[in-house]
Amino acid sequence: MTNPAYVAVDWGTSSFRLWLIGKDGSVLGESRSDEGMTTAAKTGFAAVLAAHLAKVSAPENVPVIVCGMAGAKQGWVEAGYIDVPTSLSAILTGAVSVPGQDRDVRILPGLAQRDKAMPDVMRGEETQLLGALGPESKGSQAVCMPGTHSKWVHVRDGHVTGFSSFMTGELFEAISKHTILAHAVAGADQMPADTAAFEAAVKAAFERPAMATNLFFTARSGQLLHGLTAAGAQAKISGTLIGMEIAGGLSDAGSAVNISLVASGRLQGLYETAFKTLSLSYTTIDADTAVRGGLAAAAKAIWPN
């Protein structure tokens, strides 16, 4: 077995993922939990990290590279932002050291778009992006990174020219739990997904995004008047949000732009279905592989030997 080279950590708002990586790049161990920034800010970042390092038996001298919300102002150590437009590789030079640790721990910066009308920030996705495209990508791409706050990033020849966050995942939760539609979707998770309703909603919202909050309401009126199921109501909400997001994400891009989808699991399936419904061609890159790739590039830049 190869020797451990470094530990890679993706530390988000609500999730923690750690990998022990060998000198040949292979994954030697993995540890995940829901101890994201919100939890760790209360229980202590160093303690959370130490527990996961112990789980994968990381040797004492092995350094740690971190991306994500651990570098936010409310996080462990603020890692600042690199302003866009920027080269993708610029984030490699912006890592900050966490002081007072037994081992070398570095946190990568996020990206900021200081545009007055469209201010935006990301933390973690920039590392995923670097891993997904590599520092030397060619041509123009729209990169879709679905999640709580989905990111659409415009990349040209290895440079991030701009990006937009869409509150798709968080709005799905808020609408499904904290509006009248909570009744409409009750029980949906125990039913098979209604793909037809999802596709129809994606199409309707993509074509007429101004009708989005009306489309949400049809999840209720469709039940009152047409016997729509809970799964159908849930599909309408999620399809509407995703259709609107895709329309927004592509609104700054030419119609011939290449779409890269960086996702895995359930979200990958939903977005692939949405792109197919809209006859948009896309390439999927696994999100986990992408973030490990970005962290590997950072580790190699910081600890080259």
Place this chain on the structure above:
Amino acid sequence: MTNPAYVAVDWGTSSFRLWLIGKDGSVLGESRSDEGMTTAAKTGFAAVLAAHLAKVSAPENVPVIVCGMAGAKQGWVEAGYIDVPTSLSAILTGAVSVPGQDRDVRILPGLAQRDKAMPDVMRGEETQLLGALGPESKGSQAVCMPGTHSKWVHVRDGHVTGFSSFMTGELFEAISKHTILAHAVAGADQMPADTAAFEAAVKAAFERPAMATNLFFTARSGQLLHGLTAAGAQAKISGTLIGMEIAGGLSDAGSAVNISLVASGRLQGLYETAFKTLSLSYTTIDADTAVRGGLAAAAKAIWPN
């Protein structure tokens, strides 16, 4: 003083409003509370009504005309729906009697749009609409009725041709309380409103509704990067929702359509500001006067003497 002729009740999901009306049409007494359908379904509709009738000292023989959610399936007595397209005056013939009451109590029906792709329902707004326009209105109008679930109704020569509900008010609550933006708007209610941020958001969402969930996010990123205030963040959320609603409400209408705004209080001010920002001309009709007018027309049709 004129003798009481009837009692008019607007019984919504979360509010109850009752007026004692004289034979000359004047308001002899008024009683309001938050005992809407949701509350009354637990405590009993008859008891809630009796308490408010006692407050305005309504004589025993005076009949009661009711509109709103009291006529829903989960309400007091189901009053059904009149299907659109329909004449506005059709609702006058659809009232149902509440059985087992000491006095004559009738509940007006709602409107249903059974369109497969755009199903919709309303209860209460149809009565407001009748009061606002009268049964014999001429020409084409888009009627905007803001609220928890705002309604946009298309009326031509006294006929409702179609309508759409937008979840504007409810989404404002859900986004402000149950997403990351709750932090961004904390304290906003104690600050003066940020009209400039509201107007900019109305314009941005009206012009690019696909960016709505991104515009919400700028309430947060604007604070991180540009020192946006809590009032500014709140104005961005409300302006985005209202701008998107107006774009959606007008998307089926010609650009030369007459807009009637049926509103009062705070919502009236917000929507008037939004219409002015978008250079859209409109006529405002007071919402309270409108609903009393519709209930008066119904009382006159049911009890003509």
